Amino acid sequence: MTSVTETETTAVLPPPHPGAPSGARPATLEARSVSAWFGTHQVLAQVCLTMPAHRVTALIGPSGCGKSTFLRVLNRMHELTASAAMAGAVLLDGEDIYDRGRRITHARRQIGMVFQKPNPFPSMSIHDNVLAGLKMNGIRTSRGERDMLVEECLTKAGLWKEVRDRLRQPGGALSGGQQQRLCIARSLAVRPRVLLMDEPCSALDPTSTRRIEQTIGELSSDVTIVIVTHNMQQAARVSDNCAFFLAEQGTPGGIVEHGPTEAMFERPQDPRTADYVNGRFG
Numbered sequence: 001m002t003s004v005t006e007t008e009t010t011a012v013l014p015p016p017h018p019g020a021p022s023g024a025r026p027a028t029l030e031a032r033s034v035s036a037w038f039g040t041h042q043v044l045a046q047v048c049l050t051m052p053a054h055r056v057t058a059l060i061g062p063s064g065c066g067k068s069t070f071l072r073v074l075n076r077m078h079e080l081t082a083s084a085a086m087a088g089a090v091l092l093d094g095e096d097i098y099d100r101g102r103r104i105t106h107a108r109r110q111i112g113m114v115f116q117k118p119n120p121f122p123s124m125s126i127h128d129n130v131l132a133g134l135k136m137n138g139i140r141t142s143r144g145e146r147d148m149l150v151e152e153c154l155t156k157a158g159l160w161k162e163v164r165d166r167l168r169q170p171g172g173a174l175s176g177g178q179q180q181r182l183c184i185a186r187s188l189a190v191r192p193r194v195l196l197m198d199e200p201c202s203a204l205d206p207t208s209t210r211r212i213e214q215t216i217g218e219l220s221s222d223v224t225i226v227i228v229t230h231n232m233q234q235a236a237r238v239s240d241n242c243a244f245f246l247a248e249q250g251t252p253g254g255i256v257e258h259g260p261t262e263a264m265f266e267r268p269q270d271p272r273t274a275d276y277v278n279g280r281f282g
């Protein structure tokens, strides 16, 4: 991890409360005609999707249809892969994160990511894990602010009561589900406007999964959430809106249908959506 001293820091943390600067508010994310490639292999074609502020949007579809790639395009992580390319636009409250002159770090700070496998820094304390993103983003805070932020983020991630008496213990000593909630707390500490979650429960047992789902439900007042999941029950439980991705017969992935989750599950318009949500393929 990059080490940043207080004198090197460049930003201050926006407050979380009403009246806060725009940097702290959940934002609407809009993908416009997004296409993506790995080398010559096109994996997404002309994907358009609006992910509204304060809502949970689930991305569903069979393996290999491009859901994770789409998620990585949404916060400019796709371009970390050497052979990767993209076309189209991603608008964060109307501003294209791919505009020339926009810094990648700015996009990644406003649009956080939680991965499939919990990835806390194992030997770093729980307390310092929560704050790790601040240093990496060059965000300056006082000691008092840091302690308050640790409590606030662990509370929002649904972990505070379980760890408040052992904040100096290593993050690696927590259970898998607790580690994932610690990673959510770490993401929240930089006050992202959107949180992307790539199958955040796939490595967890059912009890931990339900706890993360509860956390997702509680977070929507603080952050817009986009979640990739293979679990249809989970998509139905946690999301307001849903988008069904499909890559048919070697063609690039695209969205077959999207809309309110209840309608997608109860009254799908496309027979392929009906087959998928009812478990007939994928």
Ligand SMILES: Nc1ncnc2c1ncn2[C@@H]1O[C@H](COP(=O)(O)OP(=O)(O)OP(=O)(O)O)[C@@H](O)[C@H]1O
Residues within 6 Å of the ligand: 038, 043, 061, 062, 063, 064, 065, 066, 067, 068, 069, 070, 081
């Ligand atoms: N780093 C990479 N290099 C080359 N091809 C890749 C890379 N990552 C993904 N792909 C390819 O891009 C396509 C879409 O993959 P992606 O992981 O986005 O799909 P997915 O829908 O998220 O799949 P899953 O549900 O199995 O995670 C696949 O054909 C995959 O093999």
